Amino acid sequence: xxxxxxxxxxxxxxxxxxxxxxxxxxxxxxxxxxxxxxxxxxxxxxxxxxxxxxxxxxxxxxxxxxxxxxxxxxxxxxxxxxxxxxxxxxxxxxxxxxxxxxxxxxxxxxxxxxxxxxxxxxxxxxxxxxxxxxxxxxxxxxxxxxxxxxxxxxxxxxxxxxxxxxxxxxxxxxxxxxxxxxxxxxxxxxxxxxxxxxxxxxxxxxxxxxxxxxxxxxxxxxxxxxxxxxxxxxxxxxxxxxxxxxxxxxxxxxxxxxxxxxxxxxxxxxxxxxxxxxxxxxxxxxxxxxxxxxxxxxxxxxxxxxxxxxxxxxxxxxxxxxxxxxxxxxxxxxxxxxxxxxxxxxxxxxxx
Ligand SMILES: NC(=O)C1=CN([C@@H]2O[C@H](COP(=O)(O)OP(=O)(O)OC[C@H]3O[C@@H](n4cnc5c(N)ncnc54)[C@H](O)[C@@H]3O)[C@@H](O)[C@H]2O)C=CC1
Ligand SMILES: O=C(CO)COP(=O)(O)O
Numbered sequence: 202x203x204x205x206x207x208x209x210x211x212x213x214x215x216x217x218x219x220x221x222x223x224x225x226x227x228x229x230x231x232x233x234x235x236x237x238x239x240x241x242x243x244x245x246x247x248x249x250x251x252x253x254x255x256x257x258x259x260x261x262x263x264x265x266x267x268x269x270x271x272x273x274x275x276x277x278x279x280x281x282x283x284x285x286x287x288x289x290x291x292x293x294x295x296x297x298x299x300x301x302x303x304x305x306x307x308x309x310x311x312x313x314x315x316x317x318x319x320x321x322x323x324x325x326x327x328x329x330x331x332x333x334x335x336x337x338x339x340x341x342x343x344x345x346x347x348x349x350x351x352x353x354x355x356x357x358x359x360x361x362x363x364x365x366x367x368x369x370x371x372x373x374x375x376x377x378x379x380x381x382x383x384x385x386x387x388x389x390x391x392x393x394x395x396x397x398x399x400x401x402x403x404x405x406x407x408x409x410x411x412x413x414x415x416x417x418x419x420x421x422x423x424x425x426x427x428x429x430x431x432x433x434x435x436x437x438x439x440x441x442x443x444x445x446x447x448x449x450x451x452x453x454x455x456x457x458x459x460x461x462x463x464x465x466x467x468x469x470x471x472x473x474x475x476x477x478x479x480x481x482x483x484x485x486x487x488x489x490x491x492x493x494x495x496x497x498x499x500x501x502x503x504x505x506x507x508x509x510x511x512x513x514x515x516x517x518x519x520x521x522x523x524x525x526x527x528x529x530x531x532x533x534x535x536x537x538x539x540x541x542x543x544x545x546x547x548x549x550x551x552x553x
Contacts, residue, residue: 209239212388213293215308216300216325217246217261217282219504220360222271224299224325227363228388229277238388245289246282247300249503258282269503274364287315294320295388296349301505302328302339309346322351323373323385327409328507331514335521336450338406352382353402354389355409356462357470366393372463373398374405397461403451404458411446412468413508414515415439417481417534419472421547424485431548435530436472440465442528446515449524476501477508485544493538509538 212232214225225244232238246258251269253260261267261282265275283289286308290296294317298305305326322343330337340351356371363369371389373396375382386396399405418435440459447454458464472478480496487496493509516535519525525532536542 207237210237210295210384210388211239211241211243211293212295212297213243213245213290214297214299215245215286215290216298217244217257217267218270218299218301220325220358221299222267222274222276223360223364224297224389225280226271226274226276227391227394228297229280230391231388233277233279235387240279242277242280243283243289243293244276244280245286246284247304248284256284258284271360271364286311290316290320293317295384296320296322297325298322298339298343298351299325302326302330302507303505303510305339306330306342306346309343312347316347316349320349321381322347322349324351324353324406325355327355327413328511329406329410329514331517336514336518338403338410340402340406350378350381352378352385353406353409354385354396355405355467357466358462359470359474363394366391368393368395370395370397370462370466372396372405372458372461374402374458374463375400376402399455399458399461401453401455401458404447404454405461405463407447407450407454408443408458408461408463409467410507410511411443411515411531412439412471413475413477413506414512414531414534415443415468416471416475416477417508417512417538418530418547420478420481421485421534421537421544423478424482425544425548427548432472435547436468438530440468442530443468446528446531449522450518476504477506480506481508489537489540489544492540508534512538 229242233240249257324340326339340353343351352375354371354373373382382398386398390396419432422432422435483496497506512535515531
């Protein structure tokens, strides 16, 4: 307590890619007007040098715009880019993790012992890690490494659409601490961004993670010019496998979660308009002759796909348990991504 008033929450966003920049903008529009939060939002930037020779973080602070990952959109003067991870988080008690999932473990290790006491987190990251002991969701990795509570926010949230304030919904998943989840919902909710809160953290996070693999399948179907019926079939089979996989890993996962924004809605939007879909379409059009890594670098200019590595991670889990036969779509996507099967295998049905 300060001067008889509760101290204002301070927010740091860890990540400044496409969604990281949009999330910072959205949050900053709320911190600027809600008394519970300090105005300033610190955004950690993985520093890089732009073709002009300028540092990305300096360019963001000067133009209030991320010219590499979100060109043409003002972030708000209260978004402060900080290339120093420790300095970005040191005063914050609300930490928003939003990097590609492959980088989060290294980032968390650097943050051990550097956080303010009482800090809490939310993860917007769609992905998981696979350890010797089994799969580890990103929110759990954050909690286990840093000893802090971590909620998740997932949903049908193509960042470029939210950047121009088109209406969308999102789902916050939490475990036990509903007050914390509601605090996050307050930070994110706007008239064009509607947030629901559900007590099913694994269900919400697995929806966001697994739909990226199904989106690869949808992109392959587009690249093969198979049409809408085939794509709808892929989405249906994919949703069914997402639910079955989630429930095998975490029996507590609720069916209703798949009807929230994080479930069927995110699956649809990503299969229609996401980056995973787009790059997979190009992969199929090239007959699988150019790798996903090559196409990602050429088409996304530094943005990262999550679906290809997630397909590999899911496959490791399936192989470990001997479950491949139960998940033909999830397995086939990985086998196509690594060139073991041709793109046409996505519709050669062992799927239904
Ligand atoms: N872009 C979107 O529409 C949405 C993305 N997401 C999820 O948000 C997460 C973050 O994605 P975006 O913000 O879109 O990122 P992005 O894919 O646009 O950008 C890649 C980011 O990774 C950073 N980076 C590169 N190398 C790095 C390293 N070695 N260490 C740390 N950072 C490094 C880059 O500086 C850049 O900020 C992902 O899990 C994604 O699935 C979720 C919803 C929507
Ligand atoms: O997660 C997303 C939309 O909710 C974005 O998906 P992509 O990474 O495929 O663009």
